[in-house]
Amino acid sequence: MAEERERTIREWTRIILPRVLRATLWGFIMGGELLIPLLIPSVSRELEAFFPPGRMGIPHLVAIFVAFEVAIQLLDGTVFRYALSMARAIVSMISVVIVTNGGVMTFTMTPPQDLQAAAGMTIQFTVNFEAVLGVFLILSLLSILKNLLQAVEFLAKKAEEPITLPELP
Amino acid sequence: MRQSIRALGWCITLSMLILFAFLASAIGSMMQVIVVNQGIRLGSPEIEVVNGTMRISFPILVNNTGQYDISDLNITTVVRDGEDSIISRGTTIIERVGRGKLAIKLHNVTVDLVDLISRMTNLLFEDAEFKVDTFLGLRYAYALSFSVGLMNQTFYWGAPFSGFSITRITYHFNLTHHILTIDYSFENHSPMDVTGLLTIRLYNDRGEYLGQGSRVINAPHQSSFSDSIGIIIEKPEKFTMSGYIEMTIENPIFGHVEIGRFPYG
Numbered sequence: 001m002a003e004e005r006e007r008t009i010r011e012w013t014r015i016i017l018p019r020v021l022r023a024t025l026w027g028f029i030m031g032g033e034l035l036i037p038l039l040i041p042s043v044s045r046e047l048e049a050f051f052p053p054g055r056m057g058i059p060h061l062v063a064i065f066v067a068f069e070v071a072i073q074l075l076d077g078t079v080f081r082y083a084l085s086m087a088r089a090i091v092s093m094i095s096v097v098i099v100t101n102g103g104v105m106t107f108t109m110t111p112p113q114d115l116q117a118a119a120g121m122t123i124q125f126t127v128n129f130e131a132v133l134g135v136f137l138i139l140s141l142l143s144i145l146k147n148l149l150q151a152v153e154f155l156a157k158k159a160e161e162p163i164t165l166p167e168l169p
Numbered sequence: 170m171r172q173s174i175r176a177l178g179w180c181i182t183l184s185m186l187i188l189f190a191f192l193a194s195a196i197g198s199m200m201q202v203i204v205v206n207q208g209i210r211l212g213s214p215e216i217e218v219v220n221g222t223m224r225i226s227f228p229i230l231v232n233n234t235g236q237y238d239i240s241d242l243n244i245t246t247v248v249r250d251g252e253d254s255i256i257s258r259g260t261t262i263i264e265r266v267g268r269g270k271l272a273i274k275l276h277n278v279t280v281d282l283v284d285l286i287s288r289m290t291n292l293l294f295e296d297a298e299f300k301v302d303t304f305l306g307l308r309y310a311y312a313l314s315f316s317v318g319l320m321n322q323t324f325y326w327g328a329p330f331s332g333f334s335i336t337r338i339t340y341h342f343n344l345t346h347h348i349l350t351i352d353y354s355f356e357n358h359s360p361m362d363v364t365g366l367l368t369i370r371l372y373n374d375r376g377e378y379l380g381q382g383s384r385v386i387n388a389p390h391q392s393s394f395s396d397s398i399g400i401i402i403e404k405p406e407k408f409t410m411s412g413y414i415e416m417t418i419e420n421p422i423f424g425h426v427e428i429g430r431f432p433y434g
Contacts, residue, residue, distance in 0.1 A: 123320070124320060126314075128313070128314035129192075132312055153170055
């Protein structure tokens, strides 16, 4: 039986580096690219009109989602991956409901001042997508269930693995 | 168990993809209908006054060039006065416009002018601004609801007897009758002609009736109007050179309207 030994820095790097790279890639695919336009000042100013600073908005939602994705990829091969996936689904559900005001979003706009007929006029735009949000929440609940089953299976498989006891001298 | 979990995972992924694809296509299709093809349009309004009721009507044209049905399309117009009291409300509903179909319906808002003027007599003499709120709501692809509210639009009310005033009162005796001639003027700011029988009743300063005179007037819209009415004083011994007159008009639009009481002398 091979003796257990301390891993060298080189070996740790070989394990960690692919995970970090994979986490970066998946973080980018799973929403990171949506955060890039927010770094452009003109775009972020436009978005602030809809989502005032200090209030939870789509950018915060995407940031949370990306953070979870990165953590999940870093902890791949452990049971924490499934725990984090469940946590992400729960946090996403709550955040989406908060950000979208339960699927009913209202925006108030003021028409340009040069429109004489529009003096004092306001435009109120409301979008109601409760049905779509309902389907999204059901699918998120199913996702939680799937992750729970995966975690159970992972733990069961780990429990079945043989334990190698060190030989006594 | 592994196969079941995998199947469940694929179901969820596939359902999510279908959901987001539907959402994207529905929004894209709706943008195409509303923004690109301008499929929802309001025609130019027409104002009609019949039997003391003003009806503002405009056609709603819905040309659904998108991929999904439009349903429960409704337009509501609310007219409010300066104190935010609702004067009139009109709602038009188009239940369903299938893809590739065209629907046209007339949206009407009626204002009972007789009732309005009986409650707000100042509207006869003073221009005013009404606030109009318009709401447009629709359901697209039976899943997404949109509504647009145009709040606080201004609707200008032009007074039919704007600046009404008695410009001169002259008294003379023509050897048979004592006659009081009243000159008056006003501006008709309303969009309709003011026609009808104007009647002036004369009273002395003790409120005793002295006589009356009538005249058919026709004041075109957006114009100044001045005229005079001669009143034969039936009881000259009661004439005190001062008092008040009461003016009324019998108008095919407003019916019988008390214009008001004006002092003289």
